[in-house]
Amino acid sequence: MAEEKERRQLASNLHDNVTQTLALCLIKSKMLMESLSSTVYAEPLNEISELIKQTLDNIRTMTFEISPPDLYELGLLSAIESLCERFHDKYRLTIYFHINREIDNINEEVSVLIFRAVQELLFNIVKHANANIARVSIERDRNFIRINVSDDGIGFSPSVMNNKGNYTGFGIFSIKERLKGIGGQMDIKSRRGFGTHISIKIPVIS
Numbered sequence: 362m363a364e365e366k367e368r369r370q371l372a373s374n375l376h377d378n379v380t381q382t383l384a385l386c387l388i389k390s391k392m393l394m395e396s397l398s399s400t401v402y403a404e405p406l407n408e409i410s411e412l413i414k415q416t417l418d419n420i421r422t423m424t425f426e427i428s429p430p431d432l433y434e435l436g437l438l439s440a441i442e443s444l445c446e447r448f449h450d451k452y453r454l455t456i457y458f459h460i461n462r463e464i465d466n467i468n469e470e471v472s473v474l475i476f477r478a479v480q481e482l483l484f485n486i487v488k489h490a491n492a493n494i495a496r497v498s499i500e501r502d503r504n505f506i507r508i509n510v511s512d513d514g515i516g517f518s519p520s521v522m523n524n525k526g527n528y529t530g531f532g533i534f535s536i537k538e539r540l541k542g543i544g545g546q547m548d549i550k551s552r553r554g555f556g557t558h559i560s561i562k563i564p565v566i567s
């Protein structure tokens with residue numbers, strides 16, 4: 362889990378150092394604005410403040426994407442719930458999700474993999490699918506965890522995934538690589554005009 366540790370470290374450095382310094386810049390530029398008697402600087406100073414605010418906002422989103430605090434603090438179930446809520450608020454995507462409670466007992470390596478996979482698949486829906494509705498389900502039976510992520514969007518031809526010439530993305534490839542490491546599988550069903558249905562199956566020892 363060295364990679365996750367590094368991510369957490371990077372996220373908290375970003376948060377603690379960069380955000381703090383920028384917040385200070387914002388305070389100083391406000392002080393400067395108030396103390397200047399001439400109004401010629403008002404507009405550029407205002408612009409600077411706005412830029413700093415935007416950057417703070419971007420860093421907040423980035424920090425979250427690098428290392429989601431919910432996953433470690435609240436467990437997988439709540440982390441996925443809040444991931445879905447954020448996708449809904451930010452991208453206006455309606456997400457129906459069904460998760461059975463037993464998934465909170467699985468180990469950290471598998472939890473992280475599931476979280477990142479769902480995050481990537483939801484990002485793909487937002488970026489590529491032009492969908493109104495997405496469905497996420499995570500279920501555990503005795504020996505497997507099954508994850509389904511589907512959408513009612515434009516669909517694509519999964520055969521492009523095997524054709525190196527057309528294949529540009531890293532997201533699906535990287536989920537597949539991670540799954541290989543723990544004996545999992547991914548199955549993509551998609552057709553132009555008929556949405557996309559992706560299912561992932563991960564063996565667990567009970």
Ligand SMILES: Nc1ncnc2c1ncn2[C@@H]1O[C@H](COP(=O)(O)OP(=O)(O)OP(=O)(O)O)[C@@H](O)[C@H]1O
Pocket residue numbers: 485486488489490512514515516517529530531532533534557
């Ligand atoms: N839900 C979806 N609906 C429509 N097309 C999709 C969907 N998911 C994936 N695709 C198609 O499959 C391709 C590969 O997806 P992948 O996640 O591997 O790459 P990417 O999203 O393009 O780039 P990256 O993930 O590296 O930022 C996408 O470029 C897109 O054409």
Ligand SMILES: [Mg+2]
Pocket residue numbers: 481484485530531532533
């Ligand atoms: Mg992608």
